[in-house]
Amino acid sequence: MNPEQERILVKKAQSGDREALGLLWDNITPKLFGYLINTTRDKALAEDLLQATWVKAIEALPGYKPRGIPVSAWLFAIARNECRQHWRKGEREVPFDPSLHDAPAKNTNETENTILVEQALEKLSNEDRELLRLRYIADLPHNQIAKILNINFVAVRVRLHRALARAQAALKP
Amino acid sequence: MKTYTIQDLLVEWGKSQHQIPQSNLELKNKILANFSINQSLGTHKKKSLRTPWLSLLLAGTAAFIFFMAPGKPNFGTYKAAPSTSQSDGSQENTVPVAKQGTAVDASPNPLANMIQPQPYEPNTSQIPNTPGTPLISGVMPPTPSQSELKIPNKPSIQAKPIPVPPYNPEVADRFRSPQIPYPPQSEVPSTDNREFLKTSYSASVLTRKVQDLSNSIQTAIRGFGGRVDLSSSSNKLGYISFVVPADKFSAFSQQIKNLAGERFYKESIQTENLLPQKKNIEADQKTAGDELSQLNAEKARLTKNHNLVAGSIRSQINSYSAQLTALQNQRADNLQQYLDIQAQKQVLQNAIQSLQNNLAQENDNFAKQMASADSYIQNAQNNLQAANQQNGDLLDTVATVHGTITLNWINIWELINFYVPLYWIALVLILGAITTFFFRRRSVLVLP
Incomplete structure (x- = not known):
């Protein structure tokens, strides 16, 4: 999906088009979830963070203005922020440990x-x-x-x- | 076998990391349901941008510079004089600049506060130019009656009156600016192209180190063979009055400019040809010389006349004395002859007595006339000496340059303002503030 297509989908989603939002989910989620899994090494946590990221994004979507930044980058920034908030509550990112984390996919x-x-x-x-x-x-x-x-x-x-x-x-x- | 670069490996790795959650559909539906609720309830809250600190900082600095920074640097704002040390070492509180007539007000125009050239005012103690005023007052002896001596009926040496043109308001308006010196008020023939230039110099310097620069300038003055007449300096103000030889003035001025820095230095040089004064002095010298010659000639003539008159009387006395002696030696043969001889002797004695009285009177008159002549000669010599003295003073004035240098401390804002006007800096900062504000608004990622 090129940036122009992404911009059109965002516009539609902002006007309440669920289908456009579904397309955005389908395009961005594989990367975003992969990023979260690689960051957290925890699938369950990654799913939680993914959900939290999308919820926050959807809440803020009507006020979202691209300002030269595509929505995918915006979502990654939210996801990264969610990770940091999670670590702030708990502990920092730790190296992979099979006993604590899920094995690589x-x-x-x-x-x-x-x-x-x-x-x-x-x-x-x-x-x-x-x-x-x-x-x-x-x-x-x-x-x-x-x-x-x-x-x-x-x-x-x-x-x-x-x-x-x-x-x-x-x-x- | 295919060779991979690190980028190839990482691209492959990145793609391999892409995956969807196991409960993707469920999550998607949940999110989309949440999306519908949010959209319908309109729960979106606008999150405000963070405070644009950089823009505020730039705008604040610009405002500070614009409102707090001073205006253009001032030359010559010498408002108060510190304790003054004169060349004789005595301490005196003076306000030298005010004495010189320099500007004291803080006008924003630097040049307006410069020490303005003053129109030439002749030093009446040296060069009198008032009609009827004798050159040297108090040395004129009491004037004997003109009948006693044949003294030329000339007044004492006087400066020639300078004709003043009639007042013309239009012309006066043209010369009202203090920067334009008065035109020479003398009738000097245009064929006389001699120049006796009197130079007055005044400079104003802005510096961060007033006392150091004051010392350097004084050293320079002495180095150029000049002398410091008055100096005063404090941390923020300085004043130097000095005299330097005219032939070294150009180099001296350049030296001061180098010491101060051309940007922080303003000078005012006024020159005036003292030819009218010179011509007056030359006329005075000629008059005094002529008068002295005339008086000496008259004195010689008096002496010659006196010698002739006295010699004539003496010869008559001698003649009568010889006749008297002859009569005294003559023997009388009878009474009548005796009486005649006695009568002749009496006549001769009376004549001798009368001649002796005349001689005494002549000697007395001569002595008086000589005393009077000597007095006039002395007066004429004094006048000639005074004229020579004035000539020497004028040549000294021409050969030297009197100057004043005012030193003023400059603050850092004024210093910056010399190179870049502060309002330009303020303008650039405001533009920077606006640019950074909009750039930040454009580029910032607003996270929910």
């Missing part, structure tokens, strides 16, 4: 490469992982990541470049 797309990447990302810092999630799971461009993280566009590029370098280093045996 054994879906059909998973290949040897993705497993390697998962292992490499475990060695990175929280900030680097967050950047890579927003870039490659949420599939957001640099400027939208900058808005979500509330940092400079150039800073996003630099940090992402460094995170990639560290991930590459972590991949080497």
Whole structure:
């Protein structure tokens, strides 16, 4: 879904079109849920956060103004905020622990490469992982990541470049 | 075998992470139901934007600069004089700038407060130009009667009166500005192109270090062979009155400009040709010289006449004395002859007595005339000396430059204002505030 289609759907949803909102759900939820699962490592929690994110988004949807930011980025920002609020109540993001968390999903797309990447990302810092999630799971461009993280566009590029370098280093045996 | 870059691996990884919740449909329906309720109840609450601190900061700074910052820097706002140390070391409280007639009001125009050039006022103690005033008062001896001596009937040396043009309001209006000096009031022939330029210099300097700069300027004055007549300085105000040789003035002025910085330095130089005064002095010198020569000639003539008259009387006395001696040696043969001799002797004695009286009178008159002549000669010499003195003073005035430098402390706002007008800074800040406000509104992510 390109940004223009997304904008039209948002307009329709704002005017009360449920079908448009359903289409937005169908397009954004796989990325958003993937992001939440990767962040929380907890499917149940991810579902709760997904639901909370959408509820908040729907409540605020009539007042939503794109201002150069598509609704998908807005939803990721809400989701990220929900995660932070959850961690503020409980504990910070912790490395994957099979005894505490769900095992990585054994879906059909998973290949040897993705497993390697998962292992490499475990060695990175929280900030680097967050950047890579927003870039490659949420599939957001640099400027939208900058808005979500509330940092400079150039800073996003630099940090992402460094995170990639560290991930590459972590991949080497 | 395919080779993967880190980006390829991460893209593949990112896509593999996409998944839908197990209860996707249920969740979707729940959300859509919630959406319907929200839409129908209109429970949406507008969340206000966070306070635009940067915009407020920029706008506040702009307002502060606009309302609180001073206007243009002022040159020469010398309002009070600190304790003054004169060259003789005595302490005196003076207001030198006010004495010089400089502006004291704080006009926003820097040039308006500069020390304005003053029209030339001749120093009457040196160069008299009032008709009828003797050059040196109090040295004129009591004038003997003109009949006693043939003294040329000339008045004492006087400055020639300067003709003043009749008052013309239109012309007066044209010269009303204090920056335009009065035109020379003298009838100097245009063929005389000599220049005796009197230079007056005044400068105003803005500085952050008044005392340091005052010391540097005084050192420079002395370095150029000048002298400091008056100096005063405090943390915020300074004043220096000085004299420097005219031939070094240009270099001196440049040195002061370099010391102060061209941007913080304003100077006013006024020059006036003292040719009318010079011509008056030359006329005075000529008159005094001519008078002295005339008096010396008259004195010589008097002496010569006196010698002739006295010699004639003496020769008559000698002649009568010889005749008297001859009569005294003559023997009388009879009474009648004796009586005749006695009568002749009496006549001769009377004549001798009369001649001696005449000689005494002549000597007395001569002595008086000589005394009077000497007195006039002395007076003429004094007048000539005074004229020479005035000439020397005028040449000294021409050879030196009298100047004053006023130092004023400048605050940081005025300093900035010198380079960039503060209202421009305020304007830029306001534009920045507006830009940041709208940019923030455009780019900020408002989270519910």
